[in-house]
Amino acid sequence: MEVIISVIIGFMIIGAIFALNAKDLLSAVIACGIVGYGLVICFLLLKAPDLAIVQIVVETITLIFMVAVILDSSSKELNEKRWTHLEGTSYINTRFVVNITTVIVFAGLLLFFFSQAIDVLAPFGQHVTRMSTAYIENGANQTGSANLVTGILFDFRGYDTLGEATILFTAVIGILTILRLKGKQ
């Protein structure tokens, strides 16, 4: 288990370093995707399928957004560089074959890890709720809060709440920065 996770984290580090040194933005974004999907496999191996599903959704949406933005903003160079189709050559060349093979291999890899992670989970309907049971039984007495949700949110899971508040703060800063028309000098 630790060996597999170490190998995947090594791949993630290589992807992150490649993203920093990539020549064009598109390769950098795709290399960032390696980090995200490697994290998905790590979550699966650490028995956190809910986090893995969230990570898959967020990573895919972010990747699509970023690729769309890059294709839109730098479409001219890309069109000249990548998609020129010479007369007389076939559409099926080495590059397409390599691309499709890579996609199939990595999809198979993700499915393999998914099946492995599902094997070690408890069967459906007999889930282990050690933490939830402890929270429900002792939550009110330990936090003094009658509303159990608030008690967990601000006491047991205080770090999570701080993270949520920070996300909102960062979002506002980003919006204020992007939507500023005047005063750039």
Place this chain on the structure above:
Amino acid sequence: MTSIVKTVTRLVVGVIFIYGIYIILHGHLTPGGGFAGGAIIAGAFILLVLAYGSDMLKLKAKEAGSSVMESLAILAFLLMAVVAFFLGTKVFFHNYLPKGIIGDLISAGVIPLYNIAVGIEVAAALFTIFLALVIFKEESK
């Protein structure tokens, strides 16, 4: 906006505001809390701006104010957690005030204070986003 909208807003906006404050203050007793109550208070402010409008200078002053308010609120939230680290048993987010009787309005230690800070932060954040969008639209005309 028409006078119908203005009159209805004048009647309703205070109730919405009070309801948001109630949701925040009773966050540790009833469903709700800082996030929900903050969204309701931001809704009251947004309703006011939508119904009555405002000129650009006032909007910009409001945006600056709410932005500062948001930063102060999240700073207060963080400071309360850090104070817990120094006062209590060296635990971040430790509940260091007396817990009181479960079900009372003043109970649960620091949780109501956290709720108030998060409520102010959410309300100011949503209102700032709204004002930034409005100002952007006005400026780009």
